[in-house]
Amino acid sequence: KKICSNTTTKLPPGPKTLPLIGNTHQILGSMPHHCFRNLANKYGPLMHLKLGDVSNIIVTSPEIAKQIMKTHDLNFSNRSNLVLSNIISYNGTDIAFAPYGHYWRLLRKICTVELLTVKRVQSFRSIREEEVLELVKTIGASEGSIVNLSGRIFLVTYGIVARAAFGKRSRYQKIFIAAVEEQLKLLGGFSVADLYPNSKVVQMMSRTKAKLKKVHAQIDGILQDILDEHRNRKRKGEVEDLVDVLLKFQQDKDSEYPLTEDNIKAVILDIFAGGGETSSSIVEWAMSEMIKNPKLMEEAQDEIRSVFDRQGYVDETKLHQLTFLKSIVKETLRLHPSVPFLLPRQNREKCQINGYELPENTRIVINAWAIARDPNYWAEPETFKPERYLNSSIDFRGTDFEFIPFGAGRRMCPGIVFAMPNMELPLAQLLYHFDWKLPNGMKNEELDMSESFRFTLRRKNELCLSPITRRPIPQ
Ligand code: HEM
Numbered sequence: 001k002k003i004c005s006n007t008t009t010k011l012p013p014g015p016k017t018l019p020l021i022g023n024t025h026q027i028l029g030s031m032p033h034h035c036f037r038n039l040a041n042k043y044g045p046l047m048h049l050k051l052g053d054v055s056n057i058i059v060t061s062p063e064i065a066k067q068i069m070k071t072h073d074l075n076f077s078n079r080s081n082l083v084l085s086n087i088i089s090y091n092g093t094d095i096a097f098a099p100y101g102h103y104w105r106l107l108r109k110i111c112t113v114e115l116l117t118v119k120r121v122q123s124f125r126s127i128r129e130e131e132v133l134e135l136v137k138t139i140g141a142s143e144g145s146i147v148n149l150s151g152r153i154f155l156v157t158y159g160i161v162a163r164a165a166f167g168k169r170s171r172y173q174k175i176f177i178a179a180v181e182e183q184l185k186l187l188g189g190f191s192v193a194d195l196y197p198n199s200k201v202v203q204m205m206s207r208t209k210a211k212l213k214k215v216h217a218q219i220d221g222i223l224q225d226i227l228d229e230h231r232n233r234k235r236k237g238e239v240e241d242l243v244d245v246l247l248k249f250q251q252d253k254d255s256e257y258p259l260t261e262d263n264i265k266a267v268i269l270d271i272f273a274g275g276g277e278t279s280s281s282i283v284e285w286a287m288s289e290m291i292k293n294p295k296l297m298e299e300a301q302d303e304i305r306s307v308f309d310r311q312g313y314v315d316e317t318k319l320h321q322l323t324f325l326k327s328i329v330k331e332t333l334r335l336h337p338s339v340p341f342l343l344p345r346q347n348r349e350k351c352q353i354n355g356y357e358l359p360e361n362t363r364i365v366i367n368a369w370a371i372a373r374d375p376n377y378w379a380e381p382e383t384f385k386p387e388r389y390l391n392s393s394i395d396f397r398g399t400d401f402e403f404i405p406f407g408a409g410r411r412m413c414p415g416i417v418f419a420m421p422n423m424e425l426p427l428a429q430l431l432y433h434f435d436w437k438l439p440n441g442m443k444n445e446e447l448d449m450s451e452s453f454r455f456t457l458r459r460k461n462e463l464c465l466s467p468i469t470r471r472p473i474p475q
Pocket of ligand 1: 275
């Protein structure tokens with residue numbers, strides 16, 4: 001049965017392609033999300049771009065995003081098979097890169113009923129509070145000096161995810177985090193291996209591919225040790241971690257989730273890679289935006305301090321009262337979506353969209369970054385204005401297609417509930433205890449906001465600030 005009708009064979013418009021390299025020359029040397037938006041302004045919101053020998057369809061409007069991720073979601077629920085992502089995803093057996101089908105549905109179900117539920121996320125509350133308190137203590141001890149806030153934020157978020165996934169602080173934590181970061185960095189560039197997936201010569205010679213394989217082997221070794229340790233250890237009243245949950249399925253012979261060793265490693269790695277970098281970069285961008293707009297920072301601080309001053313410290317019990325802080329997080333997700341192109345999708349059958357034909361198995365890239373700045377949908381789209389959400393119901397849960405930092409439809413991010421406190425708690429703590437200044441008398445408006453695209457969208461330069469303690473730090 002055909003999912004979409006078929007009447008024309010015209011590909012969407014796009015710039016002229018050159019032999020061999022296609023349009024690759026048009027995107028080199030600039031931030032790809034900016035470059036794709038500029039090209040879309042010329043060729044339209046449904047655009048064909050040939051990168052290497054791979055056809056890409058670039059989507060740059062909420063209407064077309066909705067057609068892909070709602071109207072034709074079932075057809076477009078496959079992932080595009082990338083050479084590099086195959087290496088890190090145990091051959092597409094993780095959640096993010098698994099092809100649409102029975103196995104992927106099983107993994108999603110494990111997420112929604114076991115791994116990423118509200119209850120499970122709540123069970124990690126004390127882990128988050130401990131890790132963030134440690135952050136605040138370290139910063140408090142650095143009063144009078146300049147703090148590399150970016151570095152601190154990444155450590156704390158990865159620390160939380162690592163403890164949720166592996167239980168106690170793992171002795172491998174540092175090298176594991178470094179390896180996962182390296183993996184994301186290698187994945188971020190336009191590697192020739194993915195531009196020419198069918199060329200045997202290119203595949204043999206790709207340096208990125210070779211490096212990625214090496215890093216992945218290191219990650220695999222660490223994950224294997226962690227699984228073995230979990231099997232052998234005696235549990236005594238600790239919070240059940242995510243590896244425990246997955247091993248339980250593996251050990252239960254009647255389980256409806258028959259997971260292999262590699263399946264478990266693939267899932268844990270997804271949660272690690274998906275949960276660490278994304279949330280940290282939102283906290284980092286939110287702090288940057290507030291440094292640039294000190295009035296917003298003051299407003300957020302007033303709100304947090306008025307909610308928590310009576311008890312004298314921040315915990316998770318009253319985070320839901322922080323309406324303004326939530327708007328700051330939303331606006332940060334709009335202007336600095338951590339995964340600006342979502343994850344590439346692919347249609348299982350050929351399909352008509354807006355009168356153009358997308359042949360089967362076409363790679364679909366949704367420019368969520370550009371969509372969230374569409375002037376037809378957003379007033380002052382380039383301005384950071386958290387107050388725009390105060391009287392609006394617009395949300396990132398996959399129904400407002402002008403705002404899709406977590407994607408939408410069947411392949412939407414399953415980690416929102418997990419991500420939220422990892423962003424809100426560090427922000428609330430950083431703003432409750434401290435005022436923040438740029439070092440060396442730099443003016444707020446001078447803060448550099450350059451981006452770096454490495455699969456995720458991070459600050460190019462680390463955010464370094466001077467803290468001034470305003471509320472005593474619990475010892
Ligand atoms: C600010 C935080 C986060 C952002 C912005 C984010 C964004 C995204 C996006 C854009 C996708 C692709 C959606 C699509 O293709 O439609 C995705 C998928 C995914 N995310 Fe997240 N994510 C975040 C946090 C997390 C966390 C905390 C976890 C796990 C603990 C997680 C796990 C995943 C997984 C497993 C997928 C693959 C889903 C699938 O293919 O079925 N993410 N995320």
